[in-house]
Every structure is written in structure tokens, then in C-alpha cells.
Amino acid sequence: MAAKKKNSGKIFVLDTNVLLHDHKCLYNFEENDIIIPIVVLEELDKFKKGNDQINFQAREFVREMDRLSGEQLFTAGISLGKGHGRLFIETGKPIPEEMQESFSENTPDHRILAITLHVKEKYKERQTILITKDINLRMKAKSLGLVSEDYESDKVKNIEILHHGVETFDGFDKNIIEALYKEGQVPRSEFPMTDEQLPANQYAILKNESQSVLAWFDPNSQSIRRVEKHSAFGIEPRNAEQTFSLHALMNPDVKLVSLTGKAGTGKTLLALAAALQQHKQYNQILLARPIMPLANRDLGFLPGDINEKIGPYMQPLFDNLGVIKNRFQQSSKELAIIEEMQKREELIITPLAYIRGRSLSDVYFIIDEAQNLTPHEVKTIITRAGEGTKMVFTGDIHQIDSPYLDMQSNGLAYLTDKMKGQDLFAHVNLVKGERSFLAELASDLL
Template identity: 40%
Template sequence: MNKIYVLDTNVLLQDPLAIFAFEENEVVIPAIVLEEVDSKKRYMDEIGRNARQVAKIMDQFREKGRLHEKVPLDNGGQLRVELNHRSFEKMKDMFDEKSNDNRIIAVALNLLLEENMKQDSKPVILVSKDALMRVKADAIGIQAEDFLSDRVITSDHIYSGYLESYVSVEVLNKFYKDQKILVKDINCQHVYPNQFVILKDELGSSASAIGRIDTECKVVIPLIREPDHVWGIKSRNVQQRMALELLLRDDFPLVTLVGKAGTGKTLLSLAAGLLLTEDLHKYKKLLVARPVVPVGKDLGYLPGEKEEKLRPWMQPIYDNLDYLFNTKKPGELDQILAGMGSIQVEALTYIRGRSIPEQFIIIDEAQNLTKHEVKTILTRVGEGSKIVLMGDPQQIDHPYLDEYNNGLTYVVEKFKAEKISGHVKLEKGERSGLAQLAADLL
């Protein structure tokens, strides 16, 4: 049975191509949605870009017919802009305020009541990224759904970058002796290039080993020898050891790190970047950037020049640099960075249009990036550069992103089968006992 999907504004602003995601069903866009999209088209961010793309798509549909009637879609569905079902009469006793959200719900309700009068009625479904919008719709009897087609993954299990395998002592001994074993020896159904393997004794002894699946997915090989320290930092758990393996190798130009607050993502990345840039001179610069997703987005409200405006947003980076450089006095870190000249801390606002060759690039808080933004960043990476994307998909400040559709998760899932990338999910907090307890309990 065909259905009628009424789209909320946030669905289109999150994914302008959402119109085409409903197969052979009818897609209804209330007129108030077009007004809300129109009010966003002058924004100079991702939402503004999406609003302009929605406008172009709708304008192209005018060539196929009158939008307030029905325009055919290539997937067999139909699209129309709803003008006639705006009456607030049926809702005035439930929701007194005529807000834009309530007007969209009113369109869905009036369409539902009209369909219920027909012999061959169609289900009417309101699609919204706004949880409270779905709750309000459900409260008055309208079926409501989240828009899930933009999700990179459909389950709660994001790729971790490693697996555990219980093997015989003979296999463990062979791994230590020959410095490799075949992938078929670890008894795993499906593996990915550069995925880590924690080998454990199947009989329960303490014998264990850590290996990495090669790029051809044929053998498991040992990790490189860990340095005595990386700018004073040593790995404290097995996932941090895996992360350092990826960060210090030249053959992985893309590394993604996921983990809760305090798991060491930023500190390990900065330490590895400083070692490879300052000590080993494998890269000309260390570039550290993070998206500016505050409460209130404009940097212009902060006083001073660009560096002064950026300082509050970049402070978490400077905190880690303070620790690595072991600074004691106020202003000492700024003097060190000015003297070195090879460390650059930037906001992602300024990355569009750049080409970045021979640099070690760290993108912090990447979970607040959209798919389009993360594509823009990765296409800036020049020859001889290495880029590290990290963040916590469960701590997202962007209004239209969640754990399953953000840019960081998108890159992890899209690149997990590629030979040039590596990924680790850090599990254990190492900042402090209090920080770990807070991350777990709160």
C-alpha cells in the first residue's frame, strides 16, 4: 500500500536529497516548510548550503508540472507542495499556539482526516528529525518517524577497528616465532584491512598477543616496536597501543579515532604529530583544527584579532600542548609555539579552498561535522600529508546530527575496507579516575 509522507523542514535541511528517499510513495512538503527553508538560504554554513540546494531541486521540478498538484519522481513516487490543508481548526483545542511546527502537524492531521474518509485510504506519516515534533504528532494520533535514510549505520555497533579471537597456544607460539599467522587461523568470519586482532588463549591462560591484519586480509602481523615514549607519552592500554601504531606509521594517510572523553585521543595524536614533525621531520607542519560549534556560532562576537577570537574554541588543544611541553608560566606556551613556527592551530572555518601537502593534520571534535563538511576537509589533503579525524559520536552539539549520521561515523564506515586507512575505538578513560567515572555514570 502506498503511503503519504509529510516532511518536516529539518529533514530537508539535513539532507536535500531526502525527497528521493521514499520510493514509490507520495511526498508532501507543506508550504510553511518552503518558507522556513527560504529563511535559511542566506546562511553561510552547511544549513544555508542545503537550503539553497533544496530551492534548486524544487525549481527543477517546476518543469515537470505544477507543484501544488502532483509531480512524478524518478523512483516512481510523487511530490507535491501542500497549500490547502492548513486549517488549524482541528488542533486549536490541543495546541493553542500557531507555531511553524504546529502548522506542519496540522497539515499532516488534515491529510490524515481526509484519507480516513476515503474507501482506499493511505497511511499518513510525518517525518521529522525533531524528537518533540514526533512526540506531539503521536499524541494526536499521527504516525511519526525519524528520517533514517541519512544514517551511515543501521545498528548501534559502530566499527571498533579491532576484534578478539580465542586461539590455541600453538597458534600463539607460531605468531611469536614466525611473526605472522594466516587470517584463517583466527577463526573470524569477516575481517577488514588494517584491523587489529587481540589473540587470547582459548584455554584461559594469560598468554596473549596483539596483531594487525595486513592490507590484503591474508595474514596477521605484529605491531611495530613501540618507542620508549612519544614526547613523554606512553600507551596505557591496548587500544592506545593500537592508536599509536596507526599514528606513527607512514602508510596510513587517514586515521580515525573514536572514544569517550578522557580516552587520550587528542593527547596521543598531538604527541605523535610532534614526534613526526619536530623530531623526525617527516612532515613540514603540524596543523590542528576543530569545528566551531558553540552556543551561538559567530566568532565575531569575541574581541580581538583572529588568534584571540579562536583561543576560546581552541583551548582544549592548548591544554594538551601545555601538558606535552610541560609549561609552568602564563604565556610560556605562546612563546614556544611562536618560536617553533611549525605548529598551526586553526578553525575549520578557514580550510575551504586550501591545499595542504606534507602536513600532519589533526581534526578534533569531528563528530560535529556533516558528511559534506568532512568530504570538503578530506579533499583538501595534499600529497605526503597524514590526517587524523577524532571525536566522540555520543557528544554532538550540531542540531541536525546524531551518533549515526555525523561526518566522523561516515568516514569510519566508508573507509573501513580501504587499505590506506586505520581506525580504533578507544574504550578506557585515562584522564583521571573521576573523569572515567563521570563518563560512565553521566
């Protein structure tokens, strides 16, 4: 009976990019069997050295394989444990004629396709599926009659209903609006919205004809509170979403914030201004972003020392700091505070890879361009948070530079989806660009 159940299961062939995306992926295929082509192990060797998250994933997967290794890995396979299938390594196979007609080059991708075709023929009674995050490889596989899918265990299922953090309610009860202006808060029990419409730290714009109020659901007091407009270190919010963002960024009860929105909506600027406004509450402000080299060229190709290499990637963060500095006169105490913090390394702008391994306590940590992180990378960053630390992730899920991430699988969307409703989490999607009318027009039309 057990053998029959095993033989009826699917066979998943995994591409290198799946292992580099999630080194624990072996345990996400239920009772189905998994095959790792030998060429994948060859490719992993190229990624083991380095400080980027992709190098960490490669090393962790190799360690996991070492823990699982045994004589049967190339024959009968090795069990992945209760509730899981077996793991096999398949050695290289000749490229069949049907492939050579279309794909003549002997590349790792084509060798993976050859192994997948071999597995399909060897186990005709079972479905063989190639799992890869490479869209081109999926297309090549389908041209050969192979079933190929993306790795979706950590994808946001419906990106269209991704939590926006802000809801607008028209025709709202004017008595509640008046009570919010008069008392500042209303008990949750008197509010007509459902728990689905009003999760923890949900922001809302309540309207009734000429009246409107900005409100927020405080999960600690179980009340709806009015949100007032406040500035932070010289930065004034210009719209409702920016007002809500500053509120979340400066709320001491909210330890994790995600801000999404297109370029020019003020995500990073607001986060940095809020951090500086609260600098006395934290030992350090860290502002970091992942480095995504252009044209898949490593930093080693760029001229200069390490600071000159990373400078262009960090410049947008320095630009945001420059905007804040320009709000003040040279003799102002605010400018003196910023310069003193930088001198004492209490305000640091750095590549995200340089933070790995640190335990972050009493730190205001801003992670910019978080849409270029995988869900596992986001989890790794958050698990470094110590006591008194606040983490802010900013980015635009429509502008992804990583070749193996999309709107559904990037870490920022995953974080926003999974954390919705948690008392210590708040999210705001900023819609309106505030750089200039030209920038807003280009963002919408081009």
C-alpha cells in the first residue's frame, strides 16, 4: 500500500535558483519525491563564497545536503522525514536529438532539461515537474512537452487584494466623525466596520459630505483614534498616506512597518525623518539597502576601492539625508545633531550585506528597496531584531530588479501579506507622488 502511494506521487526536479531562493525548499513538496540534477550542485559551487544573501543560501543548502547525504542518494534516494518524499541526485544525461534541434549549446540549463526529460521517460507512470524561477527555462521546458512551474510556496496568492493599510469610507456616520474630533477616540464596539475591514493598526479616511477625519484602529486600547498631522525633523506630510506613515513610524508600540508605493511618494524620506526625530530613543539608526549590480555584473567589475564600488548604490539614501539637511541652516542644532550622529556612527548608511550576523538591539533599522529581497531574506533580517529595535521596510513591488522575484514572490509583499492584523505591525501603501508634477506624470504614463 505504501509503495502504491509513493509511486502515485509527483516527481519535482529543482533548478539552482530555487535552492538559492530558499535553502529549506526540500521540505515544501509534501510526500512527493525530489530530484536534484548533478549540474545544480556544480552551479552551487559558484555561489558558496561571498557576503550576499544568495551566498548564504548556497552554503546553507550545501550543509543540508551534507547532513542528508548517504550511499542511496544516487540510487534508491533518501527519506526527507515523516510526511515528506525521498530525495535523489540524478547524474548527467546525454542531450537527446529533440533538444539539439532547438538548443544546441551545452549550458547548465540545457543539461537540467536533458535530465528532466530522462526522468520523465524513466517514470512514465508519474508526473514529472521542473521547478524553476527562470521564466525562460520554463518556456524552454514547455516547448519540449515538459511540465514546468514557478516555486510558489512563499508567494502572495492574490496580489490584487494585498493589504493597503488605508481604507476610505464614504457616507460615514457623522456622529462618529464628530466624536473623533471632540473626544479623540471612539470605542471599537461603536464602530460599524468588521474585523476584516479593520485589522490591527488599520488606517482609515472617514468621510460624510463636507466632513472627513483621519483615523486609526489602536489594538491596545481597542479604540478608533483620530490621527493628527505632525512633522518629523523638518519634513511635513503632504497627504493622508504620508500622515499615516509618519504616525506608524513614530508609534512606539509598532515595532515593524512596511511602506510601499511608487518612486517619489516619500517612503524612505519619511522613514529617515521619523528615525531622526526619535534619535534619543535608539542607540543607532541604520539605513541599508540590498545591492543589485546592473547587467548581472558583480561589484568586482567596478573600479575603485570598496567605498567607491558601493557608492553609486548607496547614493539615493545619502540624497534623502541631504533633503533633510537642506531644511535647516548651517548653524541649526538639527544639522549639528545629524553631523554628530554620523561622526559617532550613530547614523549609518550601508549595504544590507554588511549587517549580516549582527544582533540589533535599540536600533531604528530602515531597509530600503526591500522588494528585491526574498521572503527568507526578510525573515532573516527580522529575526536579528533585539529588544528596543524597530524595523521599517520600504519599496515598490512594481519595480523589482532581481531576475527571480516578481510582485507575488518578493519579500516585501510576503511580509505585508503575512503580518497583516498583528498588533506590532503597520502598513501603508503610498499612492500620490510628491516629487513634482513631472515625476508623477512620468510614473503614471511611462
